[in-house]
Every structure is written in C-alpha cells, then in structure tokens.
Amino acid sequence: MEAPFLINLGNQTKVPIISFSATSPLLDSLRSPYFIRATHDDSSQVHAIRAIIESFRWREVVPIYADNEFGEGILPYLVDAFQEINVRIRYRSAISLHFSDDQIKKELYKLMTMPTRVFIVHMLPDLGSRLFAIANEVGMMNKGYVWIVTNGIADLMSVMGESSLENMHGVLGVKTYFAGSKELMYLEARWRKRFGREELNNFACWAYDAATALALSIEEISNVNMRFNKTKTNTSREDIGTDLDDLGVSLSGPKLLQALSTVSFKGVAGRFQLKTGKLEAKTFKIINIEETGERTVGFWKSKVGLLKSLQVDQILYSSRRLRPIIWPGDTIFVPKGWEFPTNAKKLRIAVPKKDGFNNFVKVTKDENTNVPIVTGFCIDVFDMVMRQMPYAVSYEYIPFETPDGKPRGSYDEMVHNVFLGVFDGAVGDTTILANRSHYVDFALPYSETGVVFVVPVKDGKEKGEWVFLKPLTMELWLITAASFIYIGIMVWIFEFQADEDFKKQRIIDKISNVFYFSFSTLFFAHRRPSESFFTRVLVVVWCFVLLILTQSYTATLTSMLTVQELRPTVRHMDDLRKSGVNIGYQTGSFTFERLKQMRCDESRLKTYNSPEEMRELFLNKSSNGGIDAAFDEVAYIKLFMAKYCSEYSIIEPTFKADGFGFAFPLGSPLVSDISRQILNLTEGETMRAIENKWFLGEKHCLDSTTSDTPIQLDHHSFEALFLIVFVVSIILLLLMLASRRYQERQGKVSPNKPNDQANAAQEEVHEEGNVGDHIVEVDTTDFKDYAL
Known part of the structure; x- marks a missing residue:
C-alpha cells in the first residue's frame, strides 16, 4: 500500500522514487517513469522454479501465497511458466496475514485431501514460519511431500529462528545469488565490525548499491537547479488523497532520472545497471533447508538452466541436475508429487456397455445385490496395471448405460463425459483417436493396432483354358520370347563365320534353321551340331537358363492346378467401392466415420454387435441384405477369425489406428504412471497369460491375411540369369571378332581366300x-x- 502512494507522489512531483524492497511485479502496472526498482522483482525467479519442477517431472503443483499484493503478484507469471511445460495448477491457496492458526490448519487439511503433493510457498518469513509449524503438526512434512519456497523466505531465513528451520527440514528454496567480490567482502567486514552477528542480507546490499547510484547521479547533475517549482498541480489533492498541495514539481527530477538510468558500476550485489527501470536477475542459488541451516544443491543460470556448480568446466558438462537432496521425512528418494490420500473418494471409471465382443468388456449384474459385475480382457489389464502402481488407487467401475441396462451412447460420448468431469476415467476397448485426444489424455496402447477389411474366401484352384499362361507374368513371357530371338541372332552371327553350307542357304532357310535351332533348345531337341565353337559355348549357357526356367514354370503350374488354395473374393478395398457391395461395421465404432471418409455409400453400410451377427450378415450376402465385407479393428477381427478363419480372409491395405487405451482427464498425473506399468506388463509374460485367458482360440487358427495378387513368377526372379546370357554372348562376340582380326593380320586368311x-x-x-x-x-x- 505504501509503494503505490509514493510512486504516485513521485510521478506528480517528478521526483525519482528508488526502492530496494518493493519486489511485487504488480507495481509495474502503475507505469510510472519515476519509479526505479533497485532490486529484482519476484517474477525473475519463476524460471528457476519451473526448471526444478520440470527436472523432477512433476505434473501438478499448488501455490500457497500470502493474500496481499506481495503474494498475488507472482501468480500470473507462475501460471504462464507452468503452461509452457504442461504442468497443471490444481488449486490456489491464499492465506491471509490475519488468519488464525485454526484457519491455516483448516486450509492445510483441505490440501491434504487433494492428490497433489508439490507446494510452492510465496510469502514473507513471519507468515511462512507459522505455516510450516502447522504443516509439521498436521503431518505434511512427512515422506512424499514437496515444498519449494521463493526468495521471499529463502533470502530472510536468518530472521526465522532455529525452531522454524527444524519445521522446514527438507524444503527446497530459490535464493538470490550474489557472486563473491572484493566490494562485497569489504562491506561485510565493515558490517560485522559495526553490527556484530546481525546478517548482511540481500536487501541491505541493494540499499547500499542504490545509495551509491544515487550519489553518482547527484554528482553528475550537480550544476542543475535543485529547487521545486511551486506551481500548484490540478490533481494533487484528488489523486494523492492528502493535503500535499504545497508540494511543487522538481526542476532537477528529469535530469536525475536520466542520470540514474545511465549509471553503471560494479556494486556489492553485482553489476548495477538499470534496464527498463529495474535490475535483472541472471543467477539464483538452489538451497536445501536442514535443521542446522541451508545447504547449496545447485544453481539456476539464465540461458543455461539448472547446474550443480558455476565453475566453467562443470557448466559445459553439467547434466542439468541438482546435487542429492534431503526431502521431507528425511529421505533421499525423490517424491512422486502425486498420491491418493486414504480418505479420498474412489475414482469413477466408466466402462462401455456392449451387446457383443464380450471377451473385451462384459457388464452383468449380480442376481442378489443387483451390483454391476465387470469382466473382460480390458478389465483384467487395467486391474493388473493398478495393482502394480507404486501407490494405492481406489476406484470403481461405472457402466456407461441407461437405467434399463441399454448402452447409453457411443464411445465418443463416453470419452466426452470424462472431459466434463462426470467420470474420472474410461476403461475398455476405447480406441486412441486424434479427435478424442482433444478432450482426454490416453495412456499407452495395450492392444494390437490397425483397422482392416475382412472378406469371404473362395476356392483358389486355377481353372480355365488359358491357365497355362498364368505361372509367368506377362513381362516374363515377353522377356523370354525376346531372349529366344536374341539367341537366334547370335547363333546366326557365329554360324555365318564358321559354316560354308550355312552361307549357301537361302535367306528363308537361314532364318528357319537358326530360330528352329534356338527354340528347340527349350525342349533340348537341337540335333544338328553347330560348326562354331562360340555357338556351342553360348548354347550350353542358354540351356542352363532354360533348365531353371522350365522347372520353375512346371512347379508353379502344378501348384495352380492341384493345390487347394483359399483366396479372397475381393483383393483390395478399391474393388469393394467399385463393386458396390454392402460393408459391415461395429455399432458405435469410429469405423463408420472412416468408411465415410473413404467415400463409401452410407446406404451400403450395415451394423453388427457381435461376431455371430457379423457371420450371419456374411451368409446373407449383399443380395439378401447382408454384407460382403466388414471393416473393423484388428483386435475384433482376430476374435472373429479365431472362429471362422477357414472361411474368411483379411485383405490389404491395413489402415492406421493406435489401438485400445485408458482415458483420463487432461493433465492427469495418472497417465504417465499407468503408461509405465503398461510397458512393464506388455514386455513380460503377464500380458500373454491374460490373452490366453480370453483369446485361447486364436492359437488354433493360422493367419489368413492375403496379398493383392496371386503368386506368379515375374522377371525379377530371373534377372540374373538373363543378364548372364547377355554378358556371355557379348564376350563370345568380342572374342570371335578379335580372333578374326588376328588371323587377317597374320596373312593367313583373307576375305576372298577361302x-x-x-x-x-x-x-x-x-x-x-x-x-x-x-x-x-x-x-x-x-x-x-x-x-x-
């Protein structure tokens, strides 16, 4: 209350108001150019507090602050800082200076009923000592609690007394840090000489530097008129509210303000240089309060973060962690920051009411008590996860159903009720989707992922008059035919140089003989001996290639004609859209929206509730109001295929989906702990045991997934063989030409001599x-x- 009055007074008289103790950031809202803060404001330590919270991965905090301008000033900055690291402020506890001990105790009991165990205290030492004395009395200084005090207490611990330190054992503090200097050591020596044991605190250092800065500024403007203009202001009585009409306006005030804003020197509290009318804090010390005093566990430095030491080499290689800390309860184990109190109410966990696929979730009622009984794969997984949690969590299952026992709505509606606070979570076969993640936080998935189409299968034995062409792809047929022609050309070249009878033949006879020779190698029926050595070598290599090709062709054709194969009636989802058949989807599932996104006709979409209903729709087919394909998640399809795998098949492609997950309100700390336990569960044998309990039939059913195309031999399988033939033929051709050239040079052979x-x-x-x-x-x- 004093600061705004004096700031307003200085603003009207144009006299600079220098403060070394007004730390509330709310004073900045006065926007007075004549207010100079020769200290750090409380918002400067917010980043250090945020770094501590982020370092230990706490997800919720509760600020406890004095219910006045000093305490409220830091709150907006805390909220902004915690939002940046996704930390939730569950509750704000304001404690008035006029509260009795019973009122403070009542407020602490209220905090004990909340799951959050991380408290940030921002108040002055007189109120802080009362708070921690009562907290120790009610048991809030025991194991599991985290207390962090701002520099409002940490900077003035010397005035709190030994009893207060005992009550604050295990508390972390953010304290203003002054680097050691000759100026500070000289001032401390003079201080001890005059005042003895009384501590030289931070405010005394700032006061000393503020007086020094003012003296330097006065000397700089010593030639300026220091008098006041007695001109009466129009707003003095109304704005200030006191009889100060006789005060004038300082003639030297603007010059003095300019001198103060430019003064810079090395003071006892560090470099004194005013920026935006106040000093800037660049380093804070992190202390751990013990019964005998304080212990430094690290530092926070702007643009660097948390450090164990301010030494240069340790800054470069720092792990951004603090030294070991003694926490409340005299333990070295880091508190989790979140616990369910014993007197807390049970979590209301919503479970879907399903008419089918009861292997996942099944809701029944006890005949005698009419109490809901929830079972299934998803329930067993959740129960096992909660038993492995490091702390006890009390919960109960609430079926998402109407009073008459019918499903109350879709899964999206159930998730939205968690967002509205009707339920504390949702457990079941709830798929993790992007649109649902806007309302809730999901733990890690615990089921198989993906959404697929399933269609009936048919006898895949090949039939038809052109079945002999199917073992090879069209590309391989064309390459093989081209290879025969190429081999014929090469034989022509080699025989033309070696066989005189071949030269005398007519061109028609030459062509017929050469290509007959080439194609007869397919059946190894070439009887006419070749005259050229190069032809014989080429034919040997070519016959080796033909042997492999014919044997592969024979094996594939035999398989197509004799082996019984089950192949899907449709090979790709594009064929489903083009054929216009009916497609089934599970009632209440998100797959309906996916089908609409794939431009499927809504009139062709049919719903089912159970594997038996899906089977019945498949038997009726589209012509009788049934379906010819179903679109559902892999987990449901595997359950269906366990019963009917010999009659149905999964076709490609597989669409992305993140599987089943447990849903909780946004920002719930339970999510991270449950996700860790899910990882432990899925990596061990426990998950397999649960799966065997509910899906034992899947062991006796082979995977019936099929590809888009039938098995055929393509050109990629024989690329190396054709390449060998080509390379060998080129080498033989080059050798023939080289031999011919050599003989001509020796004079033994001429083109006309033979x-x-x-x-x-x-x-x-x-x-x-x-x-x-x-x-x-x-x-x-x-x-x-x-x-x-």
Whole structure:
C-alpha cells in the first residue's frame, strides 16, 4: 500500500522514487517513469522454479501465497511458466496475514485431501514460519511431500529462528545469488565490525548499491537547479488523497532520472545497471533447508538452466541436475508429487456397455445385490496395471448405460463425459483417436493396432483354358520370347563365320534353321551340331537358363492346378467401392466415420454387435441384405477369425489406428504412471497369460491375411540369369571378332581366300577325276588354318 502512494507522489512531483524492497511485479502496472526498482522483482525467479519442477517431472503443483499484493503478484507469471511445460495448477491457496492458526490448519487439511503433493510457498518469513509449524503438526512434512519456497523466505531465513528451520527440514528454496567480490567482502567486514552477528542480507546490499547510484547521479547533475517549482498541480489533492498541495514539481527530477538510468558500476550485489527501470536477475542459488541451516544443491543460470556448480568446466558438462537432496521425512528418494490420500473418494471409471465382443468388456449384474459385475480382457489389464502402481488407487467401475441396462451412447460420448468431469476415467476397448485426444489424455496402447477389411474366401484352384499362361507374368513371357530371338541372332552371327553350307542357304532357310535351332533348345531337341565353337559355348549357357526356367514354370503350374488354395473374393478395398457391395461395421465404432471418409455409400453400410451377427450378415450376402465385407479393428477381427478363419480372409491395405487405451482427464498425473506399468506388463509374460485367458482360440487358427495378387513368377526372379546370357554372348562376340582380326593380320586368311581355294580344289578334282580305282589326291595344306 505504501509503494503505490509514493510512486504516485513521485510521478506528480517528478521526483525519482528508488526502492530496494518493493519486489511485487504488480507495481509495474502503475507505469510510472519515476519509479526505479533497485532490486529484482519476484517474477525473475519463476524460471528457476519451473526448471526444478520440470527436472523432477512433476505434473501438478499448488501455490500457497500470502493474500496481499506481495503474494498475488507472482501468480500470473507462475501460471504462464507452468503452461509452457504442461504442468497443471490444481488449486490456489491464499492465506491471509490475519488468519488464525485454526484457519491455516483448516486450509492445510483441505490440501491434504487433494492428490497433489508439490507446494510452492510465496510469502514473507513471519507468515511462512507459522505455516510450516502447522504443516509439521498436521503431518505434511512427512515422506512424499514437496515444498519449494521463493526468495521471499529463502533470502530472510536468518530472521526465522532455529525452531522454524527444524519445521522446514527438507524444503527446497530459490535464493538470490550474489557472486563473491572484493566490494562485497569489504562491506561485510565493515558490517560485522559495526553490527556484530546481525546478517548482511540481500536487501541491505541493494540499499547500499542504490545509495551509491544515487550519489553518482547527484554528482553528475550537480550544476542543475535543485529547487521545486511551486506551481500548484490540478490533481494533487484528488489523486494523492492528502493535503500535499504545497508540494511543487522538481526542476532537477528529469535530469536525475536520466542520470540514474545511465549509471553503471560494479556494486556489492553485482553489476548495477538499470534496464527498463529495474535490475535483472541472471543467477539464483538452489538451497536445501536442514535443521542446522541451508545447504547449496545447485544453481539456476539464465540461458543455461539448472547446474550443480558455476565453475566453467562443470557448466559445459553439467547434466542439468541438482546435487542429492534431503526431502521431507528425511529421505533421499525423490517424491512422486502425486498420491491418493486414504480418505479420498474412489475414482469413477466408466466402462462401455456392449451387446457383443464380450471377451473385451462384459457388464452383468449380480442376481442378489443387483451390483454391476465387470469382466473382460480390458478389465483384467487395467486391474493388473493398478495393482502394480507404486501407490494405492481406489476406484470403481461405472457402466456407461441407461437405467434399463441399454448402452447409453457411443464411445465418443463416453470419452466426452470424462472431459466434463462426470467420470474420472474410461476403461475398455476405447480406441486412441486424434479427435478424442482433444478432450482426454490416453495412456499407452495395450492392444494390437490397425483397422482392416475382412472378406469371404473362395476356392483358389486355377481353372480355365488359358491357365497355362498364368505361372509367368506377362513381362516374363515377353522377356523370354525376346531372349529366344536374341539367341537366334547370335547363333546366326557365329554360324555365318564358321559354316560354308550355312552361307549357301537361302535367306528363308537361314532364318528357319537358326530360330528352329534356338527354340528347340527349350525342349533340348537341337540335333544338328553347330560348326562354331562360340555357338556351342553360348548354347550350353542358354540351356542352363532354360533348365531353371522350365522347372520353375512346371512347379508353379502344378501348384495352380492341384493345390487347394483359399483366396479372397475381393483383393483390395478399391474393388469393394467399385463393386458396390454392402460393408459391415461395429455399432458405435469410429469405423463408420472412416468408411465415410473413404467415400463409401452410407446406404451400403450395415451394423453388427457381435461376431455371430457379423457371420450371419456374411451368409446373407449383399443380395439378401447382408454384407460382403466388414471393416473393423484388428483386435475384433482376430476374435472373429479365431472362429471362422477357414472361411474368411483379411485383405490389404491395413489402415492406421493406435489401438485400445485408458482415458483420463487432461493433465492427469495418472497417465504417465499407468503408461509405465503398461510397458512393464506388455514386455513380460503377464500380458500373454491374460490373452490366453480370453483369446485361447486364436492359437488354433493360422493367419489368413492375403496379398493383392496371386503368386506368379515375374522377371525379377530371373534377372540374373538373363543378364548372364547377355554378358556371355557379348564376350563370345568380342572374342570371335578379335580372333578374326588376328588371323587377317597374320596373312593367313583373307576375305576372298577361302572361296578361291575351294574353287581351285573343285577344278582339280574335275580335271583329274576319279576313274576306276584311281584315287585323286588333293593338296589340303592351304585349308588347315581355315579348318581349325
């Protein structure tokens, strides 16, 4: 109350008002240029408090503050800081200076009934000592509680006394930090000499620096007129509310204000330099209060965060954690910050009422007491998770049903009731969806994920007059045919250089012989020996490729003609849309919206409540008002397939879904703890035992998922073989050309020589002839090289 009065007075008289003790951020709202804060305001420590909360991963806090301008000033900054790290302020506890001990005790008892165990105390030492004395009396300084005090208490602990320190054992504090300097050491020595044991606190240091800054500024404007203008102001009596009309306006005030805003020196509290009319805090000390005093456990530094030490090397390699802390209850184990009190009411957990798929959730009523009995896979998982929680949680299941026992609404409506506070959570086969996450927080999923189509199967044995073409894909047929033509061309080239009879044939005969030779290798029926060495090598490689290709073709065709296969009536969901058949979905499921997003005709969508109803719809088919496909989550489909896997199949694709999850209100700390227990459960054998209890039939049913296309041999399976043939043929061609070129250079063979020698030999034979027993001798010396 004093500060606004003086600030208003200084604003009207244009006299700078310098304060070293007014720390409330609310004073900034006065927007007076003549108010100078030679201290840190309380909002500067908010980031240090946030860093502590974030470091220990606490999700909820309760601020306890003095019910005055000092206490309320920090609240908006705390709220903003905690929102940035998704920490919820469950309740605000305002304690007045005029509260009796009984009133304070009543407020603390109220806090004990809440699950939050992290308290941030912002008040001055006189009220703080009363608060902690009563908290220790009612048992709130025991194991599991977390208390953090601001510098309103931490900076003035010397005035609280030893008894107050005993009551605050285990409390964390955020304290203003002044780096050691020669100026501070000199002032402390002078202080002890004059005042003895009385502590030199932070406010004394700020007062000393403020007086120094004022003296320097006065010296700078010593030549300015220091008098007041006695001109009467129009608003003095009305605004100030006192008889101060005789006060004038300072002639030197504006100059003094300018000098103060520019003064800069190294003071006992650090660098004194006013920015935006106040000092800025860059470092805070984190202390742990014990019975004998305080112990430093770390520091908070702007732009760095939490540190164990301010040494340069430790700043570079700091783990952003504090030193070991002694918590309330004299324990070193970090409190969880959240516990269910023994007198707290039971959590109301909503469970869906289902007419089918009761393996997941089943709601019945006791015949004698009419009390709901909830069982199922989801219930067993939740019960096991809650038994493994590190603290006891009391809860009860509330069926989401009407008074007459009918389902009360869809799963979205049940989740929305959790958001409205009707229920404290929802357990069951509730799928984690993006639109639902706007209203609740989900724990990690505990079931299989995905949404699929299931369709009936048919006899997959291949039939038809063109079945012999189906073992190979069209691409492989074309590549094989092209390979035969290529081999024929290469044989032509090789034989043309080696076989004289081949050269004399007509072009039609050449083509027919070459390609007959090439295609007859398919059946290994090539009887005519080749004259070229290169042809023989190529044929050997080609026959090896044909052997593999024909054997693979034979095996695939045999499988298609003889093996009994079950194949889906539809291979892809696009075929379902085009065919216009009816599609089934589970009543109340989100799959209805998914089908509409896939542009499925709503008139073609049918609902079912159980695997038996789904089976009946499949038997009726679309022509009789049934369905030819169903769209549902993998967990439900697996339950259906466990009974009818030989008659139905899952088709591709599989659509994304995050599986089943437990839902709780936004910001609930239960979510993180339950998620950890779900991970422990799913990674162990317990989850398998629960699954065997409710889905034992799945062990006897093979996975019936199928692909989009039948099994065929494609060109990718034989790429290496065709590549080998091509490479070998090219190498043989190059070797033939190189051999031919070498012989020409040796002069033994010319392009016309073979024909000339052959003609000469024929003429010699005709001249000498073969008369009677006379044997004609022909000199074949010149033919040796060519024959080889």
